[in-house]
Amino acid sequence: MKKINILLLLTGSSVGGAERIVLNHIRHYDKNRFNLHVAVLRQGNLEEEFKKTAKQNNVVYACLRLKSRISFAGLLKLKRIIKKNNIKLVHSHLIEADMYAFLLKFLCPAVRFVSTRHAKDDFREKIWWGFFNYMLSAVDDKIVCVAHSTKRFIHNFEYIPNRKLITIYAGVDIAKFVSKKNPLFRKKIGANKNEFLIGIVGRLSKEKGHRHLFRALKILKDERITKFKLAVIGDGPLAKQLKAMRDMKGLQKEIIFWGFRKDINKIYSNFDLLCVPSDFEGFGLVIIEAMACNTPSLASDIDAIKEIITDKKTGFLFKSGSSDDLADKLRNILRKKIEIKSFSKNAKNLIRKKFNFTINLKKLETVYLQILWKK
8 A cells, every 4th residue: 555645734732732632643644544644834842842752753854944924935845745755644733823724725735634723712713813723724625623612613714614623632652651659859859758748740831821820829738738849840921920920929939830840741640739720722642641640630611621531530620720729729729629639530531532643633633534535
C-alpha cells in the first residue's frame, strides 16, 4: 500500500496543549499507512523535544522561524514543502496555522485540509471573531474539536454546521507518565513530609484562574490552616503580577513558583492534589495527565472539565470563579473530611476507555482516509 503524505502545521513549538497533542501524534501515528511531516511557524521552548521526537519516529520536521504573523516568504516555504513531499492533506492547529492553511488552499487547491479547535473563551464569542473563523474554516474538509463543549461553542459562535464538526478527545499516552513519587521532589520544592502539596500546571495567563486559587489559600491561611504548599508550574504574561499577588496576600511561604518544566510527566505524581481553577478551557489536558499519575484533581465546573471529571467519582469540582467555594472544598480535603485517594482507580479506568491517545488517534486517521477517499 502506498503511504499517504500528511503535514501537521502548528503555530509554534512552545509548551501548550496543542503542542503536546502534536508530539503524541508524532509518537503514535500509523507508520505503515502514513508519511508524517511537521512544520511549525516559530521556535519555542519545546523545539529540541520536537526535533528529537520527530527524528526518533521518522518524521520530517521543519521550523520556519517566522518573525511576523503573516509572512509571504513563510507561505512560499510551506508551498514548497507541500509540492516537494507530495502532501495530500494538511492538518492545522491554532489560529495562525489556520490562517496559513487558508492561504495555502489558493496555492495548492488539490490539497485537503483539516483543522483542530483547541479552545473557547469570551473573546471568541465576539461576532467579528466568529465570522473570521468561519471564513478560515471554508477550506477545511473537517474541523476536529477536542471536546463536545468545544464543538457546541464552534457551532454557536463560528456558525459552522455540525456536519463539518467532529469531536475527538485529546488523549494521554499513559506510558509516558510516572506514577511513582520521587522522595527528593518535596525537598527541592521546599515542602516537608507533613505538608499537603497542591500543584497548578499551565500558562500563567488570566483564563487559567490562578487568582481564584491564591484567594482561596488566603482564606485558609486566615483560618490558621497552613499545612500546605502550592507549586506553580508554568510561565506566561502574568508571572510578575501573580508573584506580586502572592506577596501582597502574605503567601510567600505557601506558594512556590517553579517556572516552566519539561519533565512535568515526572512531577504530577508528587502532588497530593492538582488544582485547575480555569475560567475557560478547550479541554483540560493537565487533568488527564494527572489522572495517568494517580493524582486526583480539584477543578472548576466549566463544561469542558465536566466532560472529564464526575464530581466525587473521578475528581472534584467547585463553582467556577468562586474562591469561597474553592476554599471550602480545599478545607474539607485538608481536614480529611473527603478521602481523595479512592478516586484514582476510577480516573485511571476513565483514561483507558475514553482518553487513550492511541485509540483516539486511530479515529483521527480514519477521518483523514475518509476525506481523501471522497476526492
